[in-house]
Amino acid sequence: MRSLIDIVDFSTEEIFELLETACDISENPQKYADRCKGKTLATLFYEPSTRTRLSFEAAMLELGGNVLGFSDAGSSSASKGESIADTAKMISCYANIMAMRHPKEGAPYVAAKSASIPVINAGDGGHCHPTQTLADLLTIYRELGRLDHLTVGCCGDLKYGRTVHSLLSAMGRYENVKVVLISPEELRLPKYVRYEVLDKYNMEYEETTSLEEAMPKLDVLYMTRIQRERFDSFDEYERLKDSYVLDVEKMKLAKPEMRVLHPLPRVNEISVKVDADPRAAYFRQALNGKLMRMALILKLLKEAGEGLQMTEPANTVTNTLFCDNPRCITSCEQELDHVFKCVEPTQGIYRCVYCESKKKMN
Numbered sequence: 004m005r006s007l008i009d010i011v012d013f014s015t016e017e018i019f020e021l022l023e024t025a026c027d028i029s030e031n032p033q034k035y036a037d038r039c040k041g042k043t044l045a046t047l048f049y050e051p052s053t054r055t056r057l058s059f060e061a062a063m064l065e066l067g068g069n070v071l072g073f074s075d076a077g078s079s080s081a082s083k084g085e086s087i088a089d090t091a092k093m094i095s096c097y098a099n100i101m102a103m104r105h106p107k108e109g110a111p112y113v114a115a116k117s118a119s120i121p122v123i124n125a126g127d128g129g130h131c132h133p134t135q136t137l138a139d140l141l142t143i144y145r146e147l148g149r150l151d152h153l154t155v156g157c158c159g160d161l162k163y164g165r166t167v168h169s170l171l172s173a174m175g176r177y178e179n180v181k182v183v184l185i186s187p188e189e190l191r192l193p194k195y196v197r198y199e200v201l202d203k204y205n206m207e208y209e210e211t212t213s214l215e216e217a218m219p220k221l222d223v224l225y226m227t228r229i230q231r232e233r234f235d236s237f238d239e240y241e242r243l244k245d246s247y248v249l250d251v252e253k254m255k256l257a258k259p260e261m262r263v264l265h266p267l268p269r270v271n272e273i274s275v276k277v278d279a280d281p282r283a284a285y286f287r288q289a290l291n292g293k294l295m296r297m298a299l300i301l302k303l304l305k306e307a308g309e310g311l312q313m314t315e316p317a318n319t320v321t322n323t324l325f326c327d328n329p330r331c332i333t334s335c336e337q338e339l340d341h342v343f344k345c346v347e348p349t350q351g352i353y354r355c356v357y358c359e360s361k362k363k364m365n
């Protein structure tokens with residue numbers, strides 16, 4: 004079935020249609036109150052979540068549908084060693100659509116390949132988080148009235164912050180979007196996002212360690228949390244955890260119409276005093292997340308009814324190259340084929356279809 008694993012699965016036109024539907028839902032909620040009557044959403048959360056899971060559930064309930072699922076892998080058969088593929092096949096018997104969050108990169112893709120219902124990636128490790136991006140796009144669109152001609156600053160943990168990877172992948176499609184990457188040296192944007200997104204879309208970008216310096220240029224400041232759970236070393240996390248704190252003083256450096264976004268949860272990277280500033284858009288962003296997930300559920304269920312299938316990556320090789328990323332789903336599910344897609348034929352560069360790790364074919 005057609006699924007949403009990565010934001011690149013949707014065209015710019017499809018994203019625009021989702022934005023329009025979400026705006027219409029916001030204005031006419033009654034019109035949508037029964038649209039999913041008799042349908043069930045399963046939420047499979049192998050990692051903690053508040054907003055994403057609850058906004059998915061609220062979205063389905065407000066469309067008149069039902070929800071079931073788990074919010075703790077320990078309470079599911081994953082703790083007994085059940086594979087993602089088996090879980091996906093089984094959930095397909097109980098629900099019409101599923102949203103999955105998993106600490107291993109590529110897990111929702113594995114689920115989508117085995118399920119007979121649409122699968123939505125609700126965050127896979129440090130890889131991507133396409134539905135957060137849908138919420139972010141709706142927020143920028145509603146707050147600033149456009150998605151093009153913007154300077155977007157991404158600040159914090161750009162290495163492990165999956166929301167930033169997906170957001171850049173979406174913003175690259177719009178005209179004249181400049182990016183300012185603000186992070187400590189150790190948490191810079193991964194190279195694959197730089198090559199596959201910034202370079203591919205020819206996006207103008209600069210890197211800095213100074214939030215103060217970047218502030219006056221920005222139309223959007225996308226703050227992120229330092230992702231404690233993804234660090235290999237606790238000392239390294241301790242050293243970097245207070246790298247950036249957006250406070251009232253720093254807000255004085257920003258344009259009057261600039262907007263602050265944050266996928267939340269925040270730890271200490273935005274002072275609570277900033278919440279009273281009308282430019283702080285992060286709680287409105289959380290509401291937008293529910294609206295976009297409603298639009299997304301409607302779209303995927305409609306397409307499932309029409310029999311639309313997922314597009315498979317082209318030019319792949321199976322069990323020829325092997326992924327050694329410890330965060331990839333192949334590292335824990337031994338029976339999975341290692342599949343790589345060719346991204347640069349002249350140089351023999353391949354990427355793992357699950358986690359996008361790079362390999363060179365000799």
Ligand code: NCD
Pocket residue numbers: 054055126132135165166227228266267268
């Ligand atoms: C984000 C996530 O899970 O990646 N949260 C969310 O979905 N709203 C950001 C984070 O956890 O820092």
